Amino acid sequence: MRYDCIIIGAGVAGLTAGIRCAKEGLHTAIISSGMSALHFSSGSIDLLGYRDNAVVYKPFEAIDQLTGTIAQHPYTKCGKPLIIEALLFFKQECEQQGLFLFDNGNLNHFHVTTLGTLKPTYFSQRSVFNEDVYSRFKAMKKIVIINFEGYRDFHPQLAAAQLSKHSLFANCEIVAKQIEMPQLQDDGKYPHEFRSIDIARIFEKEANIEKIADLIRLAAKDADFVVMPAVMGITNFNQIHNKLQSRTRLLVYEVPTLPPSILGMRIDNALKSRFAELGGVYIAGDKVVRADITDDVVNAIYTNSHPENPMEAQCYILSTGSFFSGGLVSEFDNMYEPIFKLKLHHEPERNKWYNQNFFHRDSHAFLQYGVLTDESLRPYDSNNNIIQNLYCSGAIMAHYNPIKEGCGSGVAISTGYKAAGQIINLLKRMS
Ligand SMILES: Cc1cc2nc3c(=O)[nH]c(=O)nc-3n(C[C@H](O)[C@H](O)[C@H](O)COP(=O)(O)OP(=O)(O)OC[C@H]3O[C@@H](n4cnc5c(N)ncnc54)[C@H](O)[C@@H]3O)c2cc1C
Structure with missing residues (x-):
């Protein structure tokens, strides 16, 4: 050929x-x-x-x-x-x-890394950064960083401690929370072996989303922003993000994780x-x-x-x-x-x-x-x-x-x- x-x-x-x-x-x-x-x-x-x-x-x-x-x-x-x-x-x-990418025109924006530092970049997926972050972050009083039990490649305490040091968040409380997902137990997999891809597959099951959203809401009900590892699905991520935000009535953002990178x-x-x-x-x-x-x-x-x-x-x-x-x-x-x-x-x-x-x-x-x-x-x-x-x-x-x-x-x-x-x-x- x-x-x-x-x-x-x-x-x-x-x-x-x-x-x-x-x-x-x-x-x-x-x-x-x-x-x-x-x-x-x-x-x-x-x-x-x-x-x-x-x-x-x-x-x-x-x-x-x-x-x-x-x-x-x-x-x-x-x-x-x-x-x-x-x-x-x-x-x-x-x-x-x-796949919708956010950019800030002629300017870079700064996404949160898995270690809680801020990194300059040009395009981010809209679940990582969007206009709402800009318009609301100055008035932010509380950020909750969430992890899911059994997921070893994200450490919310570390991210929270690092992010708290930044002058932008001087007046903001940053709290780390872990939530349990009963669905994890159903897969017959040892619950401390989960990688980003395992959790992303759990998010991909429509029946799980409302349950997960309710758990997030419970953990972060008084937060302005919820930050979680980037595991909101590999194919249906737009719908999952929208559903999570509408059911929790919170702004939910993803942070890049260690590989495998669901965002990538x-x-x-x-x-x-x-x-x-x-x-x-x-x-x-x-x-x-x-x-x-x-x-x-x-x-x-x-x-x-x-x-x-x-x-x-x-x-x-x-x-x-x-x-x-x-x-x-x-x-x-x-x-x-x-x-x-x-x-x-x-x-x-x-x-x-x-x-x-x-x-x-x-x-x-x-x-x-x-x-x-x-x-x-x-x-x-x-x-x-x-x-x-x-x-x-x-x-x-x-x-x-x-x-x-x-x-x-x-x-x-x-x-x-x-x-x-x-x-x-x-x-x-x-x-
Ligand atoms: C670990 C890591 C993380 C990074 N993170 C970021 C980031 O977050 N943001 C950013 O902007 N940049 C990042 N970069 C920089 C990165 O180099 C570029 O972003 C970009 O992805 C490079 O793309 P590429 O297509 O040139 O090469 P690659 O992405 O390296 O792709 C090369 C491809 O060639 C294939 N290949 C190699 N040899 C052969 C062969 N002989 N025959 C057939 N196929 C072959 C490989 O399998 C692979 O698919 C990162 C780089 C690394 C290494």
Whole structure:
């Protein structure tokens, strides 16, 4: 089967690119070996949260400064107008699947983390942040942070203690509560083994919602806000959220949890469903292992499951992520990109890859390592030649630090969108 475009990797970058290509009518396939960073993420989309070790409130102004000073940064290669277009595209495509994202216009907002700190981000699901938080938080007198008995990956006392230290909540009582859910006992599972996904499945059963809502109401009846771990269902989360709020008559918010991230899974589901709805072909659980390249043009790629059957396309997008997802591989004294053996930006000496102090404000150098590309996001091979029909997007790219800059998904969305646009324009010119 020959495609117009094959995308390797189904994280935020690959799926954004896939949706854009499929929407333009390109015959598009995505091949992905496994889960993406979304399943481990907060589920909020960070655009640019920090610059020069300071919090960024106005991300687009900060992007203007950044693109004016760091020539190699993926945001510079995209440019601000395209970044804005890409974010709007992402938001609208998620909405098509009933996943509604809140943004604060030109400003970042701050979502509560599982540890009770506040983190700058750009898009959050509406059960995590929305207009009501802004309009009511100054008058807030009491927040109740709830956990469900048996769920080990959220610690409301810790979150409450941390949040209480923040000056924004100086006049607010913050209380931790645990509630028992009799339904947990029915599953025949030891009630101290629950993960976010187990609780989310309990929320998905319609018959349970009213009972859970009544328990929440009992625990938090005089609160202005109720905060709970993000377990309000994987598919029916809008209805569950609405029902919980209307029955408790309280404002109920979700906080990201330790993995598996239900918030991230909702985005993953929405993007994959949208891609399928647009006619995209999704090949799950197969790993691309090598490529056939002649005269700087990729002819075909080969996977683990079909080592002798070429998969061919006019253009390819490499969105395999960073070290975490296997897009980059590090050995004791070496690192490489495993499929195309692309040229990397990295320090050869291992002791320069990381900082001795794990929490150092400069973070770790390896987070900036990755594939080098030209302005069009095409990578260089080991001989410094540009591969003509291959484009890169997301965490595999060099010259940005998703942790230190708080820009992981923003870069993934912008570069995925741009890579798709490059291919769409190229194929239009050729037809
Ligand atoms: C644990 C963690 C948490 C994060 N949390 C956040 C957050 O809360 N907010 C935020 O904005 N950013 C976060 N980030 C930053 C993150 O890098 C980006 O947000 C973004 O999700 C990266 O997307 P990606 O598509 O580039 O790569 P990934 O999400 O890493 O996806 C890569 C995909 O490629 C596939 N793949 C790899 N190799 C192959 C192969 N050979 N063949 C086929 N498929 C392959 C993988 O299975 C995976 O599906 C987090 C990163 C990590 C690692």
